[in-house]
Amino acid sequence: MENMLLRSLTLAALSLATALAASYHFGAIWDGAKVWTDACITVERDRIQSVGTCSGPATDLQRYNAIPGLIDAHTHLTYILDNTVSQSARSAAVVFLSQDNARKTLETGVTTVRNLGAADYADIAMRDLIDKGLMIGPRMFVSGYGLTISRGRTPTPGTADGVADVLRIVRQQIAAGADCVKMYGSTGSGRDVTGFQTFTYEEMKAAVDAAHALGKRIAIHSYGPDGARDAVRAGTDSLEHAADMDDATIAEMVRRKTFYVPTIDHNRYYADNYKKLNYPPGAVDDLNGFIRRNLETARRAFQAGVKFAMGSDAVYTMFGENTRELGWFVKAGMTPEQALQTATTNGAELLGMEKSLGAIRPGYFADVVAVEGDPLANVDVTIQKVRWVMKSGAVVVDKTK
Numbered sequence: 001m002e003n004m005l006l007r008s009l010t011l012a013a014l015s016l017a018t019a020l021a022a023s024y025h026f027g028a029i030w031d032g033a034k035v036w037t038d039a040c041i042t043v044e045r046d047r048i049q050s051v052g053t054c055s056g057p058a059t060d061l062q063r064y065n066a067i068p069g070l071i072d073a074h075t076h077l078t079y080i081l082d083n084t085v086s087q088s089a090r091s092a093a094v095v096f097l098s099q100d101n102a103r104k105t106l107e108t109g110v111t112t113v114r115n116l117g118a119a120d121y122a123d124i125a126m127r128d129l130i131d132k133g134l135m136i137g138p139r140m141f142v143s144g145y146g147l148t149i150s151r152g153r154t155p156t157p158g159t160a161d162g163v164a165d166v167l168r169i170v171r172q173q174i175a176a177g178a179d180c181v182k183m184y185g186s187t188g189s190g191r192d193v194t195g196f197q198t199f200t201y202e203e204m205k206a207a208v209d210a211a212h213a214l215g216k217r218i219a220i221h222s223y224g225p226d227g228a229r230d231a232v233r234a235g236t237d238s239l240e241h242a243a244d245m246d247d248a249t250i251a252e253m254v255r256r257k258t259f260y261v262p263t264i265d266h267n268r269y270y271a272d273n274y275k276k277l278n279y280p281p282g283a284v285d286d287l288n289g290f291i292r293r294n295l296e297t298a299r300r301a302f303q304a305g306v307k308f309a310m311g312s313d314a315v316y317t318m319f320g321e322n323t324r325e326l327g328w329f330v331k332a333g334m335t336p337e338q339a340l341q342t343a344t345t346n347g348a349e350l351l352g353m354e355k356s357l358g359a360i361r362p363g364y365f366a367d368v369v370a371v372e373g374d375p376l377a378n379v380d381v382t383i384q385k386v387r388w389v390m391k392s393g394a395v396v397v398d399k400t401k
């Protein structure tokens, strides 16, 4: 009850605050490319009006440094580990229960997500509710059902075998309101770290072409190198997970400017939580083995010049840890600034939103994160020290007091 009252008050305050231009004074601002010291961001409604020298009254956030709102390019916000609702009613309750995942995501400074797979179009419902201000959460770009081959379990509305099925299911997701397409091009998920290719090259090519023909982008999942090779050759916009890629595939990603979203940290989450997830202890070795190969592949891809986007692959109780992936990127050889770019300018480019998201620039959405410490000196500042978050001009997280 108190929660609901608070929420409606927050929403009311939101609409008031956005009616007027307001300035925010930071110790420094990293705008996605360069640093402004002792500077102000002025916001009008949901957009950034100006960045630069302060003039006139401003909210004092000088103890903090500003970075653009972060983009998590791979989430599953509607995956919940909650048994408060009976199994038969799960799908009716899922959007409500997912609000917690949305809130925890905002607290990490993530103001935009690409959500790659959900049942019952719960992702489309969440996106629309958030866009209309009826739910608090990150801006969502969603895929609807991910495409899978038949695999000895009940078919889902995303199950496709053969090119004709693939074309129909891709078009159905877009018709339902999906912003992008997700295809599972190999086995591997949760405790299962196998990477057997599932869809053929021809099926992947059909999915890529069908998505592109309707102006949408596609993400193809592959744990192993075979699915990765064919996904890249088929023209996927981003490749998810992929360990053990060969040099030719990595070179092809550089040539085609394919984004790599390695999601190294999600297996760390599974290993840390194997008991809660009911995995056998042996699963931890498998997961750690995959992490090592995934990190090594990321290191080789980064050295070769592949473009990266940060994706957590967060599910269940991993929300709130969305940006830990950045720590792996630094281990793979990035500077903290290069890691930040994967979650800002690169993420925006992957979404096709590079002219309105991922940077603190006039005309862009007013998505700003205040961190305590220097995010360019230490990546842990971004991971652990988020104190204040603005999304579309509204303060959605405030831990400054």
Ligand SMILES: [Zn+2]
Residues within 6 Å of the ligand: 074, 075, 076, 116, 117, 313
């Ligand atoms: Zn995923």
